[in-house]
Amino acid sequence: MxxxxxxxxxxxxxxxxxxxxxxxxxxxxxxxxxxxxxxxxxxxxxxxxxxxxxxxxxxxxxxxxxxxxxxxxxxxxxxxxxxxxxxxxxxxxxxxxxxxxxxxxxxxxxxxxxxxxxxxxxxxxxxxxxxxxxxxxxxxxxxxxxxxxxxxxxxxxxxxxxxxxxxxxSYSGKCVISNYTAARDSNRGGCVQSCRHRFGVHTSSIPRSEAHIMNAxxxxxxxxxxxxxxxxxxxxxxxxxxxxxxxxxxxxxxxxxxxxxxxxxxxxxxxxxxxxxxxxxxxxxxDGFLDRPQTACNTQFTQYSKSLNFLGTVQALDATYAYVHLKQPFTTDTPMQWITPTGTHEAAINTMTNAANTPLRVADLKPNCLIKVERTPTIVPYSILTQPVS
Ligand code: SF4
Structure with missing residues (x-):
C-alpha cells in the first residue's frame, strides 16, 4: 500500500x-x-x-x-x-x-x-x-x-x-435544476440545492405524497x-x-x-x-458508490444532522490569552470543548473580555465578535470552540 x-x-x-x-x-x-x-x-x-x-x-x-x-x-x-x-x-x-x-x-x-x-x-x-x-x-x-x-x-x-x-x-454534479428553478447555473457555481426540496410524486400506482426524493x-x-x-x-x-x-x-x-x-x-x-x-x-x-452501483437518499428530511455546535475559532494567542472569533454566542448551561489537532479537550471558560479588556457576560456575546479567554495548555492556534447540541 x-x-x-x-x-x-x-x-x-x-x-x-x-x-x-x-x-x-x-x-x-x-x-x-x-x-x-x-x-x-x-x-x-x-x-x-x-x-x-x-x-x-x-x-x-x-x-x-x-x-x-x-x-x-x-x-x-x-x-x-x-x-x-x-x-x-x-x-x-x-x-x-x-x-x-x-x-x-x-x-x-x-x-x-x-x-x-x-x-x-x-x-x-x-x-x-x-x-x-x-x-x-x-x-x-x-x-x-x-x-x-x-x-x-x-x-x-x-x-x-x-x-x-x-x-x-446528478451525474458527477452536472445538473441544470438550479438554472430552471432559480436562474443560476449549477455548472458555473450557482447550484441552489434544488434537489434538497420536497417533491410530490403522483402516479396511478403511488399514492399522493411528498418526499425529499433527490436528497442524497x-x-x-x-x-x-x-x-x-x-x-x-x-x-x-x-x-x-x-x-x-x-x-x-x-x-x-x-x-x-x-x-x-x-x-x-x-x-x-x-x-x-x-x-x-x-x-x-x-x-x-x-457508502456512496464506493462499493455498490447505487446509493441512498434521505427522503424524510433535508435538515443537517449534527451533535456539535461550532462556537468559534482561536485566531491568536499570547502568553495569557486566547483570542476567539465567535461564530455564534453560547450559553453556559452545557459544557464546552476545544477541538484541536490532537483531539477534544474540556473547555472551562471562567472569564471573558473583549479586545479592550472590558469584561463580557454571556448575554453580551454577538456573532462575529472577538473575545479574550484565559489561555490553557490545550489551546493552540486554530483551536475550535464547540458545545454539544442541546
Ligand atoms: S446538489 Fe442538487 S441541485 Fe445542485 S447540482 Fe447536485 S443535484 Fe443539482
Whole structure:
C-alpha cells in the first residue's frame, strides 16, 4: 500500500490553515470566477499567495479549482486569470472543460488535474486525459473502488477519489435544476440545492405524497480506506468548500488518524472515528458508490444532522490569552470543548473580555465578535470552540 494524500476543501484562507494544521496533506481552493462554489467566500489573489506560501513552508500542496464549464464570454478573461494564478506557484489546476485545459496547458507549466465534473469513469478516459497532459484524474463519484483498481491495472495514472462529504443527485454534479428553478447555473457555481426540496410524486400506482426524493445522503468512506489504499488510489478527497471551520478541522483530523491507523494495521477498526465524524453537520451517511452501483437518499428530511455546535475559532494567542472569533454566542448551561489537532479537550471558560479588556457576560456575546479567554495548555492556534447540541 502507498501512502495516500489526504485532500481537504478550503473555502477561505482561515480554513486552508485549519485543514493543513489538522492533518491534510493538500487543500483545494477556489476563486470566485471559475470555481464551482461561486457563493463560497473564496480567495483573493493575495490570500492565495499567502495560502500557497503557508502550505509550501510545511511541504504541503494547494490545488486551484478552475472547474466551471467556460462559456464564450468568460474565455476572454481566462488567459489573464490563468497567468496570474500560475504566477502564484500552485501545485495544480483542477479543470473539467477541455478548452480551459488546453488553454492552461499552452500557457503555463502548472500540473493539471482533471475534475470530477469531466465524468471520467474508465481506463480509456484516463488514458486519453493522460496523453493530453493531465497529471491526475479525479474520477466521477459514480465509480466504485473495484473499478478504480481495474483502471489502475490498465493505466498508470494518479487517481483521486472522493471519500467524504455531500453527494449529488446528478451525474458527477452536472445538473441544470438550479438554472430552471432559480436562474443560476449549477455548472458555473450557482447550484441552489434544488434537489434538497420536497417533491410530490403522483402516479396511478403511488399514492399522493411528498418526499425529499433527490436528497442524497452524504458519503462517509472511512471504513473503505484500506480497500482504497490497496487499490492504489493516490489521493482521497473530502467535499465541502462551503462547510464550517469545525467541519474542516474534524474531517482533517479524523481522516488523518484513520489513514495513519490503517497504514499501521490494515485490520484496525475505525468505528470511533466514524462516530466522531457524525458529530459534524451531515445529511446522514451512506457508502456512496464506493462499493455498490447505487446509493441512498434521505427522503424524510433535508435538515443537517449534527451533535456539535461550532462556537468559534482561536485566531491568536499570547502568553495569557486566547483570542476567539465567535461564530455564534453560547450559553453556559452545557459544557464546552476545544477541538484541536490532537483531539477534544474540556473547555472551562471562567472569564471573558473583549479586545479592550472590558469584561463580557454571556448575554453580551454577538456573532462575529472577538473575545479574550484565559489561555490553557490545550489551546493552540486554530483551536475550535464547540458545545454539544442541546
Ligand atoms: S441541485 Fe442538487 S443535484 Fe443539482 S447540482 Fe445542485 S446538489 Fe447536485
Amino acid at each position: 502507498g501512502i495516500p494524500e489526504l485532500l481537504v476543501p478550503a473555502g477561505n484562507l482561515e480554513k486552508l490553515k485549519i485543514a493543513l494544521t489538522y492533518g491534510a496533506d493538500a487543500v483545494y481552493v477556489g476563486t470566485s470566477l471559475f470555481g464551482l462554489r461561486k457563493y463560497a467566500p473564496n480567495f483573493t489573489l493575495s490570500e492565495l499567495r499567502h495560502g500557497i506560501e503557508f502550505a509550501h513552508q510545511r511541504t504541503k500542496r494547494v490545488y486551484i479549482v478552475l472547474n466551471s464549464f467556460a462559456h464564450t464570454h468568460t474565455m476572454d478573461t481566462l488567459p489573464r486569470m490563468i497567468d496570474a494564478l500560475a504566477d502564484l506557484n500552485p501545485d495544480a489546476f483542477i479543470i473539467s472543460d477541455r478548452g480551459v485545459f488546453e488553454l492552461a496547458r499552452a500557457r503555463c507549466s502548472v500540473p493539471l488535474h482533471v475534475s470530477t465534473q469531466a465524468s471520467v469513469t474508465n481506463a480509456a478516459g484516463c488514458a486519453y486525459w493522460k496523453s493530453a497532459g493531465a497529471k491526475r484524474v479525479i474520477l466521477a463519484r459514480e465509480v466504485s473502488i473495484n473499478a478504480c483498481k481495474a483502471i489502475l491495472e490498465q493505466v498508470p495514472v494518479e487517481l483521486e477519489v472522493f471519500i467524504h462529504g455531500a453527494m449529488c443527485a 445522503q452524504d458519503l462517509m468512506g472511512v471504513h473503505h480506506i484500506q480497500a482504497m489504499l490497496s487499490a492504489g488510489i493516490h489521493s482521497v478527497k473530502i467535499e465541502g468548500r462551503m462547510k464550517s471551520n469545525l467541519y474542516v478541522a474534524q474531517v482533517s483530523r479524523l481522516y488523518r488518524q484513520a489513514i495513519d491507523r490503517i497504514l499501521q494495521d490494515p485490520e484496525a477498526p475505525c468505528d470511533d472515528l466514524e462516530n466522531e465524524l457524525a458529530t459534524v453537520s451531515n445529511r446522514t451517511f451512506s
